Amino acid sequence: MPPQQPRTNARSRRSYDQYCAAARGLDAVGDRWTLLIVRELLAGPRRYTDLHADLPGVSTDVLASRLKDMEQQGLSTRRRLPPPSAAYVYELTGRGRELLPVLQAIAAWGAPALDERRPTDAVRAHWFALPLLRSLAGAGVEGLVQVRLPEGEFHVRVGGDGDSYGEGPAPDAPEVCLALDAETCVAVSRGELTVGEGVRQGRIELSGEGVLAKALLAG
Structure with a gap:
């Protein structure tokens, strides 16, 4: 029997x-690190160095390979920023x-495993955006919320043109600003604590007026 010819197409391997459908989806995003790269890019366009910094543990070779695969799969694109910057950024396609x-569902399923932070665990503030976004969207609120944790800031937008989140300060004036710690953010994300309860218990600082603020305080 003649030896089998090796496949040359990386995707085929x-x-x-x-x-x-599930297998086809995993063909595209089932490799280690791919969905975490998606998590980062959901927060907005990112430079390669920023991605590497916020994905502790990934090697440069693996990150470059995953980004190339994602471009080939039509999940992301790479573009050069306009002058005077000479940097390239990666961003998600539609x-x-x-x-x-998909990531929100995985985060919800994995939330019970966040009972205790291990000494070896890295943490970034915007990693809490996924579960918090799902929790706020489920509460039926709508608007832009700025969230400040000791580890940093992120913002989430619920309702309107669709749910989204981003790293750092919100691009527009938020209707509500929340200040809380990671433990409280996890509790809100898991449905163990509402924003209103957190405010009344002194665990959350809320600033803002209007419909969104009132809806969160009433929770």
Whole structure:
């Protein structure tokens, strides 16, 4: 029997070769680190160095390989910033942004494992955006919320043109600003504590007026 010829297509080597929607999806995003890269890019366009800094543990070779694969799969694109910057950034395509509810579901399923932070755990503030966004969206509120943790800031937008989140300060004036610690943010995300309860217990500082602020305080 002649030896089998090796496949040269990287995508084919990783394919499950199953006519199944779940298998096809995993062909595209099932590799280690891919969905975490999506998590980072859901927060907005990122430079390679920023991605590497916020993905502790990934090697430069693996990160470069995953980004290339994501471009080939139509999940992300790479573009050069206009002058005077000479940097390139990676950003999600519409197809890539459709993975937001997938990551929210995974985050919700994994939330019970956040009972205790291990000494070896890295943490970034915007990593809490995914579960918090899901929690706020489920509460039926709508608007832009700025969130400040000791580890940093992020913002979430619920309702309107669709749910989204970003790292750092909000691009527009937020309707509500929340200040809380990571433990409280996890409790709100898991449905163990509402924003209103957190405010009344002194665990959350809320500033803002209007419909969104009143809705959160009433919770």
